[in-house]
Amino acid sequence: MIQLDRVSKRYTSPGMGSKDALKQVSLKLPAGELTFLTGHSGAGKSTLLKLIMMIERPTAGEILVDGIPLNRVGRSGIPLVRRRIGMVHQNHQLLFDRSVYDNVALPLVIAGFPHADIGKRVRAALDKVGLLSKEKLNPMMLSGGEQQRVGIARAVVNKPPLLLADEPTGNLDPELSAEIMDLFKDFARVGVAVMIATHDLSLIARYSHRLLTLREGHLVADRDETADDEAGNGSPT
């Protein structure tokens, strides 16, 4: 679903020199797999997400999203790439001037789904995250965990092949985190490539999924923990 081939990103600001946020990162996220992306702040997690979301362009290397080489996507093609990526944001990025329903419906409205379809899909997504009864409320009236779930419903409502989550359990207690992780696992099970960027190591420890670790822009570890556990060693693959 996602493939990075020796991707580098260098930020240059006039008079301040330059900083390599990512250095020669290569990785592959297949469909149906849940992957953690971790690393200290400044290690390049956000940069990696920004490159995949086409908020920024890589300085070198090639990224493929769902088979599309992003280098060849022009400005007008960016929305189409983003429609294939469901993104769950740390700060939810919900709109408080409209209902939960309208928030979740936004990607469908944008993609031009027929009206009748929108209703069905939005309710299915809200049902999935357990918020069907709150569709008419304003997201402002919901708790942090509920808002996060509205964000997830919006991310998956148009059934994107790829789901990115940026600190999805950031401010949640372990019980809520577990619920949200269960949702992500469900999506992976039906064939979505899920990548969760987090520095919540206890969360990562609780699940045995593939783990990518970034340190100062380098991908220092790409381990399939299940495989490692079976093999009994921690060497990078």
Next chain:
Amino acid sequence: MTAKRPGRNATPLKPKRAAPVAPPRRSSGARAARSAWRDRLDSWRLHHRDSARDALQRMRAAPSATAMTVLVIAIALALPAGITVLLENAQAATRDWDGNAHLSVFLNADVDSSQQRALAEAWQQRDDVERTQAVTREQALAEFRELSGFGDVLDALPDNPLPPLIMVYPVDAHPDRLAALQAALNAMPEVDLAQLDVLWVQRLHAMIELAGRIVGALTLALALAVVLVVVNTIRLAIESRREEIVVIKLVGGTDGFVRRPFLYTGFWFGLAGGLVSVVLVQSAMLWIGSPIDELTALYESEYSLIGIGFVNALVLPVFAGLLGLMGAWLAVSRHLNDIDPQLL
């Protein structure tokens, strides 16, 4: 530029979008294949409708701010529109005068009525004269007595002081030809004075023409002002909806999708301003209408004031709407690219 894009761009997307999660797709799959284009057209139209309505609702939600902007636009438009209507009135009121261009040829007092008739007939044969009309001294006297109200004074005079008159209507009202004809007639021994009555009318028309051009320049300047007012209004609207734009861009909204509500807002502002300006101009015309009627009655004229007119009352708001659209487009293309999503 990209306004129509969502419909078109989305085409290759649909089959792939749902591919990894096959089961829920089945229900919509068959229909999507059958009428995918129809669906896209419908949803594109639907979004236009929603954008238009949303723009109106937002304007209604802030009535005082909306009223201010609309009034600024309306006043800016009413000024040139009002002056144009006044000029049209001036032109209409004086048009007949020009069509009647003629020479009043006063003959010497000793020319008798049969000589006068012969002269009138002779002149009628000239190539540059369309027709002539002889007014004998007696006719002139009777007419003067009737119209002027000085009958008693005339009675006191020992004899008729009015000279015989021949009205000469030229074929061509061009000033040079008129002058030539006037000179030719003046040179005749029987003629006392050939007088051209239209010079001041021509001067008036030249002035109206000049005023028309000045109004043209004024219109251009004020149309620009309308565009700038809308640019500024839309710029503020974009700023206040920055968050929403970021989210829409993050979930794959095209530039056209983001742009559309703002374009409608600009159009509505222009249209509303145009409508109000029609009302302003029309009210002003009504207000000056009755004094004008009195004035024309005093001059024994049938003339009455022309309003803005039905066609112009439609054209002005549409024109204003287009100006608003233009302003919105400028604002949007200038400021929308500044808003790019950032994570965290």
